[in-house]
Amino acid sequence: MGEIALMSDVLELVDVSVVREGRALVDQVSWSVKEGERWVILGPNGAGKTTLLNLASSYLFPSSGSASILGEQLGKVDVFDLRPRIGVAGIALADKLPRSQTVLQTVLTAAYGMTASWQENYDEIDEQRARAFLDRLGMTAYLDRKFGTLSEGERKRTLIARAMMTDPELLLLDEPAAGLDLGGREDLVRRLGRLARDPYAPSMIMVTHHVEEIAPGFTHVLMIRQGKVLAAGPLDLELTSSNLSHCFGLPLIVERNGNDRWTAQGLPLT
Numbered sequence: 001m002g003e004i005a006l007m008s009d010v011l012e013l014v015d016v017s018v019v020r021e022g023r024a025l026v027d028q029v030s031w032s033v034k035e036g037e038r039w040v041i042l043g044p045n046g047a048g049k050t051t052l053l054n055l056a057s058s059y060l061f062p063s064s065g066s067a068s069i070l071g072e073q074l075g076k077v078d079v080f081d082l083r084p085r086i087g088v089a090g091i092a093l094a095d096k097l098p099r100s101q102t103v104l105q106t107v108l109t110a111a112y113g114m115t116a117s118w119q120e121n122y123d124e125i126d127e128q129r130a131r132a133f134l135d136r137l138g139m140t141a142y143l144d145r146k147f148g149t150l151s152e153g154e155r156k157r158t159l160i161a162r163a164m165m166t167d168p169e170l171l172l173l174d175e176p177a178a179g180l181d182l183g184g185r186e187d188l189v190r191r192l193g194r195l196a197r198d199p200y201a202p203s204m205i206m207v208t209h210h211v212e213e214i215a216p217g218f219t220h221v222l223m224i225r226q227g228k229v230l231a232a233g234p235l236d237l238e239l240t241s242s243n244l245s246h247c248f249g250l251p252l253i254v255e256r257n258g259n260d261r262w263t264a265q266g267l268p269l270t
Contacts, residue, residue, distance in 0.1 A: 016065035087163030090174030099148025110165035133161035153184030216260035
């Protein structure tokens with residue numbers, strides 16, 4: 001039997017701490033994400049979830065420890081070569097995009113690493129890709145709508161399509177369902193589930209506060225509290241009432257229903 005060449009981890013953090021003004025935002029975190037895995041990061045506000053995502057996107061460097069993304073170690077790689085290989089969809093990006101651009105332009109500009117459109121002549125293949133991603137996210141009817149006029153859900157779906165445009169090896173989703181009403185959340189979760197179950201989709205990491213937002217097809221969970229990892233591993237093993245209670249600091253009951261969806265609720269006060 002010949003040797004099987006092992007792919008390097010998509011993300012590997014070894015004893016990573018990020019310290020700001022004497023406070024550890026994440027504290028000696030070790031975590032690895034393998035190719036094809038779909039991770040959800042759960043934790044209360046201020047736990048360090050966004051810090052982990054900023055490390056994974058190469059926009060933040062460890063104060064100590066080592067971080068490798070797509071086989072490249074932060075501090076030893078030109079991040080501008082690395083970043084096109086990472087798709088990011090989050091609240092922070094929405095504020096940087098021109099409100100007057102159409103939905104199609106908003107997605108197309110990602111292919112050129114820009115937020116603004118300065119060139120009208122995009123390759124036809126890029127336009128076809130942009131239309132295909134938008135269609136997959138239910139945005140075909142909105143191609144000519146101005147980004148600034150979209151609802152929160154429409155904007156989130158546009159940003160995910162945009163993040164896919166560079167054909168990333170790693171897709172990072174920062175609270176994609178935040179601010180959505182029930183219908184908008186369920187629509188987005190359904191679409192994320194379709195993406196998560198696609199074997200050709202990139203490895204994925206999603207930050208959320210709510211187990212109800214975990215789409216079918218997600219495989220792993222990392223729970224973080226006060227900068228420290230409490231649990232990390234397959235959803236089936238680690239998303240337990242005990243772990244979640246510890247993570248959020250109050251007694252919680254987690255249930256999984258037949259549709260591969262999760263719910264959590266607090267125990268009634270006696």
